[in-house]
Amino acid sequence: MIKQVFYYLLAFIIGTVICGLLGMVNDELGKFVGSLFISVYTLKAYYDCMNSTILRKRLVRNKKVKYKTLQEWIEGKYKGFYELENTIFAGEAKTDCLDNLKVIRNQILKLGKEKAKLLRAHLKVVDKNESYIEFLLKFITSMVMGIFLWGVKSLLFKETLxxxxxxxxxxxxxxxxxxxxxxxxxxxxxxxxxxxxxxxxIIDTIEDDDYYLS
Known part of the structure; x- marks a missing residue:
């Protein structure tokens, strides 16, 4: 993360210097290249932000926290799902997709019927919340980027090209x-x-009898 920020700062400084030098030679050319640079730079940062795990890490909270009551747990940010998740995905990855899914299925079978059903209930809530909240965060990020870009362009390049x-x-x-x-x-x-x-x-494909046969 720090390394990426450093590259962004370096690119911004170099781009600003180049645009400034071009502006000294030809003001019209400097404005054109500067506007183009701001657009490309902002789009690159926007693309990296939208496709990074930063937003998702703000949503998925897997820290281990000890709560005194169930009320604290249900209202808390951290559900402790990571321990169960690590157990399910502990197997070595195969080269074939179906083999990997089969390994995951076997790990779920080891949990037993009751725990698997409870896990399903948890995942359904997580899936809905993560989808909606992440969509909202990305929408807000897009609006901020658009307003920022419009503001910079209006301030620096309006009626200059x-x-x-x-x-x-x-x-x-x-x-x-x-x-x-x-x-x-x-x-x-x-x-x-x-x-x-x-x-x-995968949980939905497992029949009740499969838990007893595993």
Missing amino acids: SYGFEEVINLITYCFAIFIWISSIISNNLESCYKTRVLLE
């Missing part, structure tokens, strides 16, 4: 931003929530 260059740059920038937002939401449904949902689906 001719031939509609600024309008074209802004149009392309916001089109890319919308594409990143949509792809991030799809990625969230297909990848980020895969773990929770695959556990739910």
